[in-house]
């Protein structure tokens with residue numbers, strides 16, 4: 001790890017000012033991705049701006065319509081929240097499937113979403129539930145947020161402060177986890193908003209996306225069998241030592257079918 005300057009602001013505006021005043025800064029959240037990357041010398045920020053001291057970025061608020069999660073909220077806080085379990089159980093379940101206990105105790109929703117790892121779970125909830133990513137300067141629609149591999153709509157210095165999840169009538173998430181890391185080889189979220197179906201996919205492509213073909217058939221007939229008739233092209237899908245693009249396309253349908261079955265029994 002190269003040397004760096006460490007800052008721990010207590011306000012979002014202070015963090016942004018520190019970012020602007022530094023040569024090559026990075027925000028630090030749970031450090032679950034950033035610290036190992038720095039240790040391998042794949043990232044060498046001159047300044048680390050630790051977001052852990054900014055109180056307004058932590059915690060949860062749930063109403064019947066929306067669940068708001070502060071960006072610095074750890075995965076285990078979401079997984080164990082009685083409010084989230086009661087209002088948006090699929091989000092608590094998804095958070096509980098991330099990595100292991102150590103990762104869930106340190107990793108944060110803001111870090112996960114800003115990182116846009118192609119195999120991360122939360123991005124699937126962002127697109128599948130149509131969440132809004134809130135920063136210090138604007139609100140970004142979940143459909144517009146993920147751009148490519150590790151690339152998002154965030155501008156340099158922009159901080160995710162909160163994520164707002166609309167509460168669906170019902171929803172289900174299924175993932176095929178990598179047995180070592182638990183990252184999603186493929187994960188699928190199916191959400192029913194009063195008869196209007198959204199389907200989010202993670203793990204298959206360079207970033208999370210909506211599966212419009214599956215949405216179309218499920219909007220006509222909400223059944224697991226309906227997914228059989230959908231063609232999921234594997235063009236542009238990830239292909240690596242864990243799974244080929246073709247196998248990932250197959251998994252998208254299988255996970256979608258299982259999620260629909262769960263949703264119908266919820």
Ligand SMILES: Cc1cc2nc3c(=O)[nH]c(=O)nc-3n(C[C@H](O)[C@H](O)[C@H](O)COP(=O)(O)OP(=O)(O)OC[C@H]3O[C@@H](n4cnc5c(N)ncnc54)[C@H](O)[C@@H]3O)c2cc1C
Nearest residue numbers: 029030031032033034099108110111112120121160182183
């Ligand atoms: C062994 C292991 C297993 C894992 N398994 C899974 C899994 O199964 N599923 C899964 O989804 N994830 C998994 N993860 C990822 C983990 O859950 C974290 O979400 C991820 O590492 C990033 O979160 P963090 O809070 O630690 O962010 P950090 O590592 O601190 O930051 C990550 C990046 O986001 C930027 N950033 C952080 N917060 C903000 C913010 N508020 N605004 C703007 N930019 C910001 C940082 O500058 C950095 O570039 C795993 C990680 C490990 C190490």
